[in-house]
Amino acid sequence: MPRYALKVEYHGAPFAGWQRQKDHPSVQGAIESALAKLEPRAHTIAAAGRTDAGVHGLGQVAHCDMDKDWDPDRLAGALNFHLKPAPVSIVACAQVAEDWHARFSALERQYFFRILCRRAPSTHQAGLVWQIGHQLDAAMMQDGANHLIGNHDFTTFRSSICQAESPVKTLDALRIETVDTRWGPEVHFHVRARSFLHNQVRSFVGTLERVGAGAWAPARVGEALSACDRAACGPVCPPQGLYLAAVRYPQDPFAGA
The missing domain is CATH 3.30.70.580 (Pseudouridine synthase I, catalytic domain, N-terminal subdomain)
Structure with missing residues (x-):
């Protein structure tokens, strides 16, 4: 076939x-x-x-x-x-x-997350972003995110219903940037790994939002990771800002398509 x-x-x-x-x-x-x-x-x-x-x-x-x-x-x-x-x-x-x-x-999955930072309700981006009413410090968030990059036990950032055999994964990249758009400032998360745990990216983003808002120090992200305890995780963000952006293979099956 x-x-x-x-x-x-x-x-x-x-x-x-x-x-x-x-x-x-x-x-x-x-x-x-x-x-x-x-x-x-x-x-x-x-x-x-x-x-x-x-x-x-x-x-x-x-x-x-x-x-x-x-x-x-x-x-x-x-x-x-x-x-x-x-x-x-x-x-x-x-x-x-x-x-x-x-x-x-597949060798790698790439996820993309969008946070829109504005108080007025979004019309054109509704359902496509996580909208919050305050600004975020992307540099502080990146400091917190750097604790997560590498091979770790990600129990803290794993859903209780996750069916993966092991919580140990290697996070290849977690890059955060601020982008000015026509509808307001956005914070973008670019996340890469061979595979992910259930709710792992949303757990990352919800936790790092707390850092960007000033509620958490960046070092607390590393402490939460080391705790290997789901209770140490920050809030899990809503799904609507998350995108499965790309999948990488040894050879791109769509090259030339």
Whole structure:
């Protein structure tokens, strides 16, 4: 069966997350339903990561197996037609080897988080950012974030329902910057690792927001990490500012697509 890699963009607000669920809409379910319109049968796709309810995708990657050989551009176009009106788009499609796997072949996941700092309610960015009514000190937040980079036991920043076998992960990068936009100042978080624990990025951002607001000293982030205790974590931020931005592979399956 020919295998195809799909680069997927989606707005997470209408969905209960990526993973297929029996009684709730999901991104996986929407794509599998579209596939069934093209080849009528049950379809199961695999993704590089499972995003939670309300989390968005800019560069999620999944793969599907088809019965017949499809031109990748034609497959992407047909899927996008059947995905309407769901806010899901196949932005690239490429045929890959039969043993290529969207999850297990991945070397790194990259997440992106947006905080909008303004008091007036946002209209155009509503549901796409975490909006707060105060300014943040990005330099202080970066000082706190530096405690998290490297190989650590991230129990403090792990959801109690996380199913990962180990809390030990290597965080490759956590870079914070302030960006002036048309709708107000934003703080952006760029986070990279081979894999993440459940709610890890949102736990990072919620904790570091406390540092930027002056409620925590940067050193307290390191103390929280060393505690290996979920109770030491700061607040977990809401999902709407979080994006699965990109997935890196030994060879980019979409190069030239």
